[in-house]
Amino acid sequence: MSMRVQHQRRARLVLGGLVALLLGAVGASLALGAVTITPGQVLAILGEQVGLALPWAYETRQELVLTVIRLPRVLLAISVGGGLAVSGAVMQGLFRNPLADPGLIGVSSGASLAAVVTIVLGSTVLGAWSDTLGAFLLPAAAFAGGVVATLVVYRLATRNGQTSVTTMLLAGIAINALAGAGTGLMIFIADDDQLRDLTFWTLGSLGGATWTQLAVVGPCLLGGMLAAPLLARPLNALLLGESEARHLGIRTERVKRLVVLLAAGVVGAAVAVSGIIGFVGLVVPHLLRLAVGPDHRVLIPGSAILGSTLLLGADLLARTIVAPAELPIGIVTALVGAPFFLWLLLRDRQRGVGYSF
């Protein structure tokens, strides 16, 4: 009993700390950037929006930068980062494997293929319309591609109402390879500009964030994040094994379906607006598992908060270190994420414990 209380206290402490970190990251992201806006001016501009007059003076251009560029970008980073991390957490729970990430079931590669097809063939098929439609077409295609690929994987692994997690994994590998071949074909027929466009797309960016975009994908991402905690108890039961979970009264098939749907919707939406951003979905749940243990009731909300914070931090780096230019955010997350991941692996091997769930 006291052990449990201790656990809960620790979890509350960690979550509290994460919220504080997130608030700090939001503050820093709003106040820092290529255009100088002091914290006081940030407050004054934000106050002005809700009809509050604050004593700090600012220029119109600063107001526009904050409200048109920075604010939607910060909100997008929060929803994409949180969404990716939560999807990673539920996927790792379902597969009972710390290496699982949403890419495993085809979301990312399906979205990539659709995006690349749009970049390469869009202007030929649509002609002059592609520029006008382009801003909406690419995200819509990427989202659809991600969801379709995932559903195909899910269908392949389901027989007589039973979904085999192992088959899903293998089907995911096959679909990823197929989508990769399609992407390769598009690369072959792409011209030089398109080639560069799609290279940059696969490196991810939050640079195109607009309020319209946020209004379209925000509900998808936030909805997924808010729904995920409902899966916490069933996923906890699944950790014991599938048949054990069934004996505990968990409807395992339904859980699988929900996890796959959630990952497809959330990651599809995230990829649609920001391209491929690696490592957030993989590393964030890990980090938390080390800090608070495998309980999904803490793991899922914690992943949402830490994922948001990490992506905000990565985006802040991406847009400030080479200002006035900008690094693709995928470079930053992988550059920080990959060595960290290796360190985790090696450290655990030295301890001789391996991964425990």
Next chain:
Amino acid sequence: MMRSAALLLASCLLAFAAHAQPTADTSRIVTLGGSVTEIVYALGAGSHVVGVDASSLYPEAATEKPSVGYFRRLPAEGVLSLDPSLVLALEGTGPPTVLDQLRSAGVRTELIENEPTVEGTTRKIRRIAGLLGREAQADSLIQEMEAALAEARSLRQRATSSPRVLFIYARGSGTMNVAGTGTSAEAMIELAGAKNAVSGFEGFKPMSAEAVASAEPEVILMLTRGLESIGGVDGLLEQPGITLTPAGENQRIVAMDDLLLLGFGPRLGTAVKQLTEKLHPELDPASSSASRQ
């Protein structure tokens, strides 16, 4: 005498007519796209440039300006941080949402059409000059360009050969593409009185050794940086298929600067002249007798 007076009158009228177009606030300009930057400098407005993109490599002075990175992936806030009054962007600059953001932040943002022809280049220069209110400079710039083009034309008329030229675009030996029809490289090859050795496809395609050999190019044309990236002429000759071509056999490899050859900017005339000389060695009596064994 009469003619020059008429010319003067005409150019005055032209300048006047062009002045009717709204010129922009040119105090702080961000130029995106190598040839746009080059034109702005050639028109004498370089001192107003406060930022460029990664492809703006000429003139030297432009490379010292802050760079906002690759022009198809603009950072909106990065551009705004330079506090520009005017953004001149080559066609293809993007993403479109960022251009919209710049406009909604009150920055005049103009897209400059890019067409790889002589007429397209003239239009490009006139358009930028109109926006900068520098029509007179544009006239002399275009005259210079046309004089160089005329020299190239007379060279071409004296040329007795029309070699088959293969343009290879390389970024390291893993990525070698050849230029098909409709490319800016083909346009330059034809302006210099030669033929593109490849005609089966549009745009750039990865090169296969057999395809290169069967194209039988007499000259291989490359970008200076591209040739360097595969280890110079020696590196190129080691690529599969190259030694099987007449160009490889006779080591007729021509390399030219990226922006000069493919930029279609104010140096177009010079570029065509240089390329014509390099593709037709018979125009230079000393070298032609030396190369023939």
